[in-house]
Amino acid sequence: MKKPVSVAVLEGKIVLGVLMLALTGAIVGITLWLVDEQNSRAEAAVVETGAQTETAAAAVPRLIDLGLEPFLLRSTLRGVIGQRLVRVLCERCKRSRRLSAADLASDPRFAAIGFRAGEMITDPVGCERCGGTGYRGRQGVYEILEVTDEVRPLIDGKHDSTIVDDAARRSGMTTMLDDALAKCRAGLTSPAEALRVVALR
């Protein structure tokens, strides 16, 4: 069941739990578990904000903007799942090579995302199988923000998303960048593709 986002979705309902928010391209989908005060019927509403957030933590101020009371969100939010899609390298034509010091010097983004000289990376080439693009198919890169004891008190409408993000990372959150980097090291996607899709922070 999909509804356009509006604060009206929340009126007269008790929010049981905000379970998930997925970020896919430009769509932020939020699943709210609601109970109607009049007839106590539980329902799930998927709302879309039509906006893009760079991090899972940015969902917190977004939900407050949508009209959720901070205290309600603080007590009901369990976690936020962020997702982006990266293109998967074509198995037939992809080419692995060792990252040189010259590569690192020519593009500082390699070091910024955590690569070191000597590591293997895989680049797209292009063949008839992949239509010359070097990629075939897509795969998600994820970050799962768990609302830990450290994160929960920061959901108060006053702390911005970078503070929530920092706390989540201290609690051990794997970021979309970490996940994208792991998929580069596994030869599933290229550093260029990871950088295209995932925000550096």
Ligand SMILES: [Zn+2]
């Ligand atoms: Zn190919």
